[in-house]
Amino acid sequence: MNAEYIAENESSLLEELISVRDKFCTTNNVCHPEESQDGLAVMRLCPGMTLEAWEILAKQHGLNDWLTIPLDSNTTPHLFHVQTVLQELSYKTDHDPLTGLSNRRVFERTLDQEIERTRRNKTPVSLAILDLDNFKQINDKWGHLKGDEVLIDFADLLARNSRRYDLVARIGGEEFAIIFAGVGLVKSQQLLERLLGKVRDLNFKVPGSKDKFSVTCSAGVSCFKGMVDIEMHQLIDKADKALYEAKESGKDQVKTADIIDFESVTKETLVHADEKKFLFTGN
Known part of the structure; x- marks a missing residue:
């Protein structure tokens, strides 16, 4: 009927x-x-x-x-x-329509909430930004359908190998993010190193051939421990710069940024030291 x-x-x-x-x-x-x-x-x-x-x-x-x-x-x-x-x-x-992961809107909302939680409870939060290496070459060489397949499988790997209370999101074309709630810099780096090893094991068929190809990704990590006041974009910027360093250093690796709290405390300590020097010496 x-x-x-x-x-x-x-x-x-x-x-x-x-x-x-x-x-x-x-x-x-x-x-x-x-x-x-x-x-x-x-x-x-x-x-x-x-x-x-x-x-x-x-x-x-x-x-x-x-x-x-x-x-x-x-x-x-x-x-x-x-x-x-x-x-x-x-x-x-x-959600991202291709991969089913959370999109940038959810990512930014969640990161803002986690920063506030960290500020209140003084429990760490780490942010990882991951980018597939040489992804443009895949699209150029084998087409966007193959590129989409790579993105979907990569996203699935990230989701399957993350903890239930972490957020995995697609925030750009081949750029992804993981928010590690309650995890410091050393532990998040260890988790990412294992994750990059699993990425290397992914295999994809070359269209029209029996050959296969693999992919790698680079990652940058930043961490906040709730000791100072920061804005969300500062934590993102730190992770972005660490990712850029990973790319510039040869790709397929994890680079960490200085913990933003310690950097701010160090600057504040130096300022106080300069003030004391001026009071006692006049210089």
Whole structure:
């Protein structure tokens, strides 16, 4: 019944629905309920349409922003459908569509929370930024589909080899991040060294050949122990610079940044020493 209904009505129904959406939401830009308390819903009766048929059409043509209302008295399946759509939209908002990892939005939100937790509890947090080495060559040589395969498998490896309470995120094209909650610099470096060894064991088939190729990645790590006030971008910048050092030193390795707390304390100590010197010597 669903297939029959879709075959008979898909073309005309979609033409009408999509034209309405384009007219109101794209041309006139009025489909933003958060901007106004006033408004109304535009409805269209679809005799013979089943919820199952609608789910197929909505998934195929991006119509999940349309709300379905039953003509009979049983609202439960429709409420369940709305709940499912909302869950899917929420997931897509927070996850990278290719790898399924958390996206940069979630990464920054979580890192900000972990920095605040570290500041309150004085428990360390470490940030690792990882970048696949020579990834552009894979895309150029074997195509973007092979590049996507590498990204997916690499992301899966990171997720499988991280702790349940760490956050693994894709924050750029071939750039990933891991937030190690409660872990200091030495331990996070050890975890990453083991991780890089597992990356070296990944193998991928060369398109159109029986040959295989492997990949490597570089990583930079920074750490915060909650002793001073910092901004999130400072911890990210430290990890970025350590990653750059790893790349410049030959790739396929982990480099660590100076712990940001100790660096700040050292600078403060030097300032106090200079002040004391001036008070007693005048120089």
